[in-house]
Amino acid sequence: VAKWLKKVGDKVEEGDILAEIETDKATMEFESFHEGTLLHIGIQEGEGAPVDSLLAVIGPEGTDVDAVLSAHAGSGASDESAQQPTEEKQQQAPKEDKPAESMQTSGQNGQRIFVSPLAKKIASEKGIDLSQVKGTGDHGRIIKRDVDNYQPSEQKAASAETQVQEASTTSVAPVQLPVGEESTEEVKNSQMRKVIAKRLSESKFTAPHYYLTIEVDMDNAKASRAQINELPDTKVSFNDMVLKACAMALKKHPQVNTSWNGDTTIYNHHVHMGVAVAVDDGLVVPVLKFADQMSLTQIGSAVKDLAGRARNKKIKPDEMEGSTFTVSNLGMFGILEFTSIINQPNSAILSVGAIVDKPVVKNGQIVAGSAMKITLACDHRTVDGATGAQFLQTLRAYLENPVTMLA
Incomplete structure (x- = not known):
């Protein structure tokens, strides 16, 4: 609970x-x-x-x-x-x-000061010297109102001004070192955070990870998305296009859509796409079932619904089970490229970076273009380097020519 x-x-x-x-x-x-x-x-x-x-x-x-x-x-x-x-x-x-409602402390000159615990805590946080605060509570006790209303006295300001003038007349100014209080806080880990730590550690230390990165020309994808979103009641994101392209590429490269099972390898003939979603407590992975059979608009609506319910804690456990491949996208945070830990029992996970406008070479000419880096993390027990590379080539072909996803 x-x-x-x-x-x-x-x-x-x-x-x-x-x-x-x-x-x-x-x-x-x-x-x-x-x-x-x-x-x-x-x-x-x-x-x-x-x-x-x-x-x-x-x-x-x-x-x-x-x-x-x-x-x-x-x-x-x-x-x-x-x-x-x-x-x-x-x-x-x-x-x-x-009896503990008031407590004693001592000022810089050794005099006893009566102050409430709350007032003492607030004064400590604000760096206020309690010996300079006048108490209005019982028997001159300093209470919260006194600390909240405290203003540095003119005498203190005058003494500070005098110190500045004296310092300016000396040949060498003293070094002012920062003064602060070290503090830490120990927070109990939630059940979700414990499970994330356990499962990702198991994946990283049991599955031999390797990584493949390519750059994708996104000019055609940007143009296609703009045309699609001009349709009434239609909203498609670049992430939706990546999910659709991955689902289609998995059908052409079934070795990537597998799970290691010790003495056997499980080939999944269905495509269930996991979508990494950040929530307050950590990370959840809602699953798009049979994503290869969904249109771009269906993928967009499903992702929006699942992600929204995940953040509002309304998602059901069975809606986060059964993925065969996972996509993690940090491009919206300006991350150019990164690597992810495989979401077992998947054999691979795709990390999607930001789309960047930069000079590119086309037909021997330097022109303005848009590019995006994607990185595939593979489990070497099921996916060899050549297989992962061929999957990325197919994925890039779909993203650079989105019309082929509609064929």
């Missing part, structure tokens, strides 16, 4: 989002199938549990929760006894914390 969006005692309607649930592949929102009151939370934030574990209890107010838990797992009594002392401690905690 990544995060609870409801707490015990809240009213719940059918369709309300109860919590965010992390799986190996994504973080998804969990909707309530019933209406009532949230009576019990079975799995706390940050905790994991097997499938079919008790997540929560929803029902009418006054329901005997212990009886429900006893019927489910036979452990209602022990749960109740474990929770009761915890609640008592929580109720007593505020009384014990009262």
Whole structure:
């Protein structure tokens, strides 16, 4: 459970989002199938549990929760006894914390300063000397308002001006070194981040990667895209064209559309294209099923839908399974070329760079042109160098002459 969006005692309607649930592949929102009151939370934030574990209890107010838990797992009594002392401690905690609402610190001249913890924290972040702040709280205690309203005094400004004048009269100015505070923060890794680390490490260290890079003339692709997008209700991106070209090239080079299986190699006769999508928690790979049978507009609509739902945590796990080839595009970030780690059990992944306007040689003349670099990472267990090179040649032919993709 990544995060609870409801707490015990809240009213719940059918369709309300109860919590965010992390799986190996994504973080998804969990909707309530019933209406009532949230009576019990079975799995706390940050905790994991097997499938079919008790997540929560929803029902009418006054329901005997212990009886429900006893019927489910036979452990209602022990749960109740474990929770009761915890609640008592929580109720007593505020009384014990009262004396700590103000704390003492000492200024540069050794005098004691009474300041609230929050005010001290804010002053530390802003670099304010608390000995220069006048407290308006009880017994002259410095509170948050005093730090927020603090303005450097004229005396401090005057002393600074005097120091500057004295420094200018000396022959050698002192070196002003930066003064700061080192700080770090340790953040717990999400389940998605752990899975990304595990699977990419396994891929990199078990599959012998090698890389092939070519440059593609994108002049015709730009012209074709402009004509296609002039059609009503039509929007095609360069990435859509790359996906379509890859799907068609895979049908001509089935060796690239394979999976290593130890003693055997699996040849996939279908083409399922994985599309790498960046999300807040990491990276997900929605899959376009039977992409070779889709038109450019169908690919564009499907990618937009899948990517949008992936970022909104609405995508289903089965929509991220079964890819036979993957495309990762960082061109929109201005990346010229890069290499990717193979998304196993795929045998290859294509890395797409930015389209760059630059001088090129055509028919012996230097003219303005548009070029894009693409890099194919291959698993040498299934795809040899010549096979990967031939695949890239076919892919370049499709991209440099997009009309051939319509034949």
